[in-house]
Amino acid sequence: MFYPHLREGATIGVTAPSSGVQEVLHSLLDQAQKRLESEGFTVRFGKTVKTQHKAKSAPAKVRADELNAMLQDDGIDTIIPPWGGQLLIEILPYVDFVKMKRKWILGYSDTSVLLLATTLKTGIATAHGTNLVDLRGEYSDETTAMWKQVLQTKAGEAVIQHSSELFQKQWQHGNPTPHIFHLTEKTEWKTVNGKDVTVKGRILGGCVDVIRHLIGTPFGDVKAFQEQFTNGEPILWYFENCELSTTDLRRSIVQMKLAGWFNNCSGVLFGRSPANEPVDGYTVEDVYEEIASELEVPVVYDIDCGHVPPQVTLINGAMAEVEVKEGKGTIIQKFI
Known part of the structure; x- marks a missing residue:
C-alpha cells in the first residue's frame, strides 16, 4: 500500500468529478475556502467546481481532464471535491491511474466511486470522510475535525478515532450552526x-x-x-x-x-x-x-x-x- 501525506500549509485542489455547485450556492465554497485558508492551507478551484448542468458539473472528459491535471500537478497536495453527486462513474475510463501522483483524495457519497477505484487499481490509499462544503463552519465537531490528523499520519504510523457523542438527525441547510451540523x-x-x-x-x-x-x-x-x-x-x-x-x-x-x-x-x-x-x-x-x-x-x-x-x-x-x-x-x- 502507498500512503500519501498531508503536510502543513498544503495546497488543496478542488475539482468536481461528479456534481458542481450551482451559482446560488457559491457562497458555500467561499466560506470553505476562507476557513481552510485561516488554517494555513492554500485552496485552488478548478473550473468544474462552479458549474452544474443536467446532473453533472461538466461532460465526463472535461471532468476527467481537470482531475487528471490536479492529480499530476506537483503543486497540488490533496484533492477534495465540493461534494458528491450522481454520475462520477462516467469519468473512470478517462482517469489516468498510471500517471496520478500519490496524494490524498478525500470525500464521500458519489466520490467514493473514485476513492475505491483508485485504491483497487493502484494501491494508493484514499480517504472516505468529509467533503469540502462541510468544512465551512467557524469550527468543526471533534469527529469531523479528525480528517486533518488522519491525513497527516505518516506511513508506518497509526491513528485512533472514536465514535461521536451526538449525530445529526436531519439537515437544516437554511439554519447552519457554527460547525454546520445540528x-x-x-x-x-x-x-x-x-x-x-x-x-x-x-x-x-x-x-x-x-x-x-x-x-x-x-x-x-x-x-x-x-x-x-x-x-x-x-x-x-x-x-x-x-x-x-x-x-x-x-x-x-x-x-x-x-x-x-x-x-x-x-x-x-x-x-x-x-x-x-x-x-x-x-x-x-x-x-x-x-x-x-x-x-x-x-x-x-x-x-x-x-x-x-x-x-x-x-x-x-x-x-x-x-x-x-x-x-x-x-x-x-x-x-x-
Whole structure:
C-alpha cells in the first residue's frame, strides 16, 4: 500500500468529478475556502467546481481532464471535491491511474466511486470522510475535525478515532450552526448480536448505492487488489446507504457476495442511513442479521459514516482494528 501525506500549509485542489455547485450556492465554497485558508492551507478551484448542468458539473472528459491535471500537478497536495453527486462513474475510463501522483483524495457519497477505484487499481490509499462544503463552519465537531490528523499520519504510523457523542438527525441547510451540523441525537454503535466485538482487516468500502456499479468492471477488481496489495490479510468492509430501500440494499450485498467481494472478509461495518426504508416488514436489521449469518463475520452498524453526520475518516487500504464496546466505537488505522 502507498500512503500519501498531508503536510502543513498544503495546497488543496478542488475539482468536481461528479456534481458542481450551482451559482446560488457559491457562497458555500467561499466560506470553505476562507476557513481552510485561516488554517494555513492554500485552496485552488478548478473550473468544474462552479458549474452544474443536467446532473453533472461538466461532460465526463472535461471532468476527467481537470482531475487528471490536479492529480499530476506537483503543486497540488490533496484533492477534495465540493461534494458528491450522481454520475462520477462516467469519468473512470478517462482517469489516468498510471500517471496520478500519490496524494490524498478525500470525500464521500458519489466520490467514493473514485476513492475505491483508485485504491483497487493502484494501491494508493484514499480517504472516505468529509467533503469540502462541510468544512465551512467557524469550527468543526471533534469527529469531523479528525480528517486533518488522519491525513497527516505518516506511513508506518497509526491513528485512533472514536465514535461521536451526538449525530445529526436531519439537515437544516437554511439554519447552519457554527460547525454546520445540528448534533442532537445520541450516537450508539450497534452489533447484530448485541455483544461487544473487535474486528480487524484491510478496510475498504464506500457508498453502496454507487460503488456496487463497479462490480464486473476493471475498476472493481477486488481479487486483483487482494493478490497484489493485501498479503492475504482479510478485508474489513464498510458501507453507507444514501437512498436504497432494504430490498435494494439486500440485492446489492448479494451481488457483491456473488462477485467475490466478500472472499476473505473479516467483518462488515454499516454507517447510519437516512434511507433503509422497510419493504413488506423487511427491515434493515433483517438485512444485517442475514449478512452476519451468511458470511459468519461480525456486523456493526450505525457507525459514524456517510450521509448522517458527523463521520470518521476511513482510509481505504489501511489496516484497521475496530472495537465496539457498550455502544461506543474505536477505530485504529495503521498505515502499513
